[in-house]
Amino acid sequence: MGSSRRFHIRTYGCQMNQHDTEKVSNLLHHAGWRQAAEDADADLLLINTCSIREKAEHRLYSDLGLLRDWKSAASGRLVGVGGCVAQQEGDAILRRFPQVDFVFGTHNVRLVPELVAAAESGRRQVRREEVRDLSRFDLPERHPDWQGVTPGRAFVTVMEGCDMFCSFCIVPRTRGREISRPAAAIVAEAQELAARGVREITLLGQTVNAYGRHAVRRGHDDVGFAALLRRIAGIPGIERIRYTSPHPIFFDEDLCRAHGELENLCPHVHLPLQSGSDAVLARMRRRHDAEAYLRVVEALRHARPDVAITTDLIVGFPGESDADFRETLRVVDEVGFVDGYSFKYSPRPETVAAGDPDRVDPDVAQERLAALQERLRALTLAAHRARVGGRTQILIEGESRRGGQVMGRDPWHRVVNAATGAAPPQPGQVAPVRIVEATPHSLIGQLEVKETPEIADGRETEGCRPRGAGSPTGTFPL
Numbered sequence: 001m002g003s004s005r006r007f008h009i010r011t012y013g014c015q016m017n018q019h020d021t022e023k024v025s026n027l028l029h030h031a032g033w034r035q036a037a038e039d040a041d042a043d044l045l046l047i048n049t050c051s052i053r054e055k056a057e058h059r060l061y062s063d064l065g066l067l068r069d070w071k072s073a074a075s076g077r078l079v080g081v082g083g084c085v086a087q088q089e090g091d092a093i094l095r096r097f098p099q100v101d102f103v104f105g106t107h108n109v110r111l112v113p114e115l116v117a118a119a120e121s122g123r124r125q126v127r128r129e130e131v132r133d134l135s136r137f138d139l140p141e142r143h144p145d146w147q148g149v150t151p152g153r154a155f156v157t158v159m160e161g162c163d164m165f166c167s168f169c170i171v172p173r174t175r176g177r178e179i180s181r182p183a184a185a186i187v188a189e190a191q192e193l194a195a196r197g198v199r200e201i202t203l204l205g206q207t208v209n210a211y212g213r214h215a216v217r218r219g220h221d222d223v224g225f226a227a228l229l230r231r232i233a234g235i236p237g238i239e240r241i242r243y244t245s246p247h248p249i250f251f252d253e254d255l256c257r258a259h260g261e262l263e264n265l266c267p268h269v270h271l272p273l274q275s276g277s278d279a280v281l282a283r284m285r286r287r288h289d290a291e292a293y294l295r296v297v298e299a300l301r302h303a304r305p306d307v308a309i310t311t312d313l314i315v316g317f318p319g320e321s322d323a324d325f326r327e328t329l330r331v332v333d334e335v336g337f338v339d340g341y342s343f344k345y346s347p348r349p350e351t352v353a354a355g356d357p358d359r360v361d362p363d364v365a366q367e368r369l370a371a372l373q374e375r376l377r378a379l380t381l382a383a384h385r386a387r388v389g390g391r392t393q394i395l396i397e398g399e400s401r402r403g404g405q406v407m408g409r410d411p412w413h414r415v416v417n418a419a420t421g422a423a424p425p426q427p428g429q430v431a432p433v434r435i436v437e438a439t440p441h442s443l444i445g446q447l448e449v450k451e452t453p454e455i456a457d458g459r460e461t462e463g464c465r466p467r468g469a470g471s472p473t474g475t476f477p478l
C-alpha cells in the first residue's frame, strides 16, 4: 500500500458514529493511509451510516447512487460502508450495489485496514459478526499524524450496545448487547488524552449511565457510572467532562450528587424524554412515567441549580392522541428544556412498534412536530436571553460560520460566537467571554481580554463548577 494513498470518511448519526470514524481514521493512519480533504482527492471513500430513522438510512442509498461516477472517474478507487445500516443490511448492500467493495459492522471497526487490503486485491466481503468480548475496544494509540475532531476535545467510549429495546428503536439491533469497558482502561485512556492536551472529555454509551451494570461487575472492576465520573474528574488537566446519552431510569442519588460535587462535570444533561404521556411512554417501553422523569430533573437541579437540561422527543408514535401530545407539551413546559431535538416517528425494521397498525396520520404528525419545535425554540430563546450580561468560558472549536468570529461551547453546551481581535484564540484553547446578545441558535459573546487568554483558570469566570449548589438529601424512587 503506497503511503500516498488517501481516504475520506462521510459520517452520519450520533457521537458514537463520529467516534467510530475517528477510530477508523486512526487505524488507517497506522496502516499508512492519509486523510483527504474531500472525495475528489481520495482513493478510498468510507460511509459511516446511521439507521435511526428511515431518512438516515436513505442517505446511504442516495450517496451510493452518486458515488458510481466518483468510482469510475479514476482507477483503483474503493468504497466501504460501515455503521448501523451496514450492521443491519450486511450482504444486501454488496448484492445491490456493485460499486461497494466492502461492508463492516459496528463491532468490526478494527478490521477496516484488513478489508481495505483485501479489496485492493479484488476481494469483496462483509464482516459484521457480533463481538461479545472486550477485544473490540483494544485499539492502537493515536497516530502522531492523526488529529481528533477538535483539538482539546475527545470522546471516550465507556459502554456500547443497548439492552433496553425501546419499542421504536433499532439501536439494540445495530449495536448489539450492552457491554461496559473496565474502568481502569477508561481512566488510562483519559489520562493519555489529558497528557496530550485534551481538556474536555465526552463519555459515550447508548445508555451511558447504565455503565458497569453487567460485565464490569462480573469480573474486571466494580465501578458504577458515578464512581467512574469521580475517577475521571480527578485526572489532572481534564477541565470538562460530559456524557451522552443517559437514560432516565439509570439516574441514582450518587450520580445526581456528583453533579453538585464535581467541579469539572459540566452543568448540562441531555436527558431524552421521548413523550410526556404515560400511555405512550408505556407503549414505547421506556420503563418510566412522566412523574419519574420529573423527579430526576428535580434531583439534578437540587444538586446543581443551574444545570441545563436538553432532550429528545418523538411525535406521531403509533396511537398518540391529541391528548397524549398535549401531555408532551405540558411536560416540556414544566421542565423548561434549554434545547431539544424532536423527530417524527419512523417505523424501523424488526422493532415492536413497527408492527402497530395504529399509525398517526402523517399530516397530524407534521403539525405536532411544528408545534413542538415552536415551543422548543421559544424555550431556547428564553434561556439564551437569561444569559445576556453573564460571563462564561468557551472551548474554541474553530471559526464561526458568521465569519470574523470564533465559535466555541460553554460549560452548559451552548454555542457561543465571539468576535476576535488581532490575535484570535486557537481551537482547543479556553477563552473567557461576556455574553452580549441572544439569538435562537446561539449566544453572541465578547472575548474578555486577559493577560493569558488561553488559560482561563475558572476562578474568575464561571466554568464547570457548582454555583450555590445545595446538598441533596434523601432518595428519589425511580
Ligand code: SAH
Binding pocket: 052, 053, 168, 169, 170, 171, 206, 207, 245, 246, 247, 272, 274, 312, 313, 314, 343, 344, 345, 346, 347, 348
Ligand atoms: N440512546 C439514546 C437514544 C439514541 S437515538 C436514548 O436511549 O435516549 C436518538 C434519538 O432518536 C432518540 O432519543 C429518539 O428520540 C430518536 N429516535 C430513535 N428511534 C426513532 C424512531 N424510530 N423514529 C423517530 N425517532 C427515533
Ligand code: SF4
Binding pocket: 162, 163, 164, 165, 166, 169, 170, 171, 172, 206, 207, 247
Ligand atoms: Fe434505543 Fe431505547 Fe436503547 Fe436508547 S435506550 S438506544 S432509545 S433502545
Ligand code: F3S
Binding pocket: 012, 013, 014, 015, 016, 017, 049, 050, 051, 052, 083, 084, 171, 174, 175
Ligand atoms: Fe444512528 Fe447507530 Fe447512532 S442508528 S444514532 S449511528 S447508534
